[in-house]
Amino acid sequence: MVRPTLDAVPENGPVVGVLALQGDVREHQRAIAECGLRSTLVRRPVELAGVDALILPGGESTTMSRLLVVFDLMEPLRTRLAEGMPAYGACAGMILLSREILDGTPDQRSLAALDVVVRRNAFGRQVDSFEADLEFSGLPGGSVRAVFIRAPWVEQVGSRVEVLARVPDAPTAGSAAGRIVAIRQGCVLGTAFHPELTGDRRVHQLFCEMVRQSRVRACR
Ligand code: GLN
Secondary structure (H helix, E strand, C coil), X not given: CCCXXXXXXXXXXXXXXXXXXXXXXXXXXXXXXXXXXXXXXXXXXXXXXXXXXXXXXXXXXXXXXXXHHHCCCHHHHHHHHHCCCCEEEECHHHHHHXXXXXXXXXXXXXXXXXXXXXXXXXXXXXXCEEEEEECECCCCCCCEEEEEECCCEEEEECCCCEEEEXXXXXXXHHHHCCCEEEEEECXXXXXXXXXXXXXXXXXXXXXXXXXXXXXXXXXX
């Protein structure tokens, strides 16, 4: 596959912010560039105000929740999400976007942009990280190799949430079999895994397409 270089990223068109309080920020910026969109780092409310969409990367959701408060981003971010800004949360980012967090810390807050209940570190301490091939609804080109790192899963979804991927139902998967690990609600996407780490850009391409479409038709 020929990937566009950074020079190929247009000077106009939407700008995707990457929340840069913590976590693997650069990998998401590279993925966005390879999908042909501009990106910028977001740490302050004024930077959030300047972006058309936001990626919330993986990291540690308890820390990120605290940093969102410290950096005065919690309320502006809630407002932008309520107004329909497209967002993509990977792993800790998906936890932050959810309505309810199980096994969180008492002071942990979330943004309630996805009508889902997630469980932190759901796959258990003994499986710190693992990989799996997932059937991912709507993505061309076959299964997606997914990297899970102290990952959450989704335990409940609301009626407007589309389930995009589940852990395969293999006998070795144990209690993880069939668990929901990718979801979408309107312009908000969540994955329990880290597509920025594999070089397969299809999940970021899906998000970039959601961002482009949101300019044509607002999403709520
Ligand atoms: N376990 C982390 C949390 O609860 C998420 C891990 C990750 O983002 N890779 O926030």
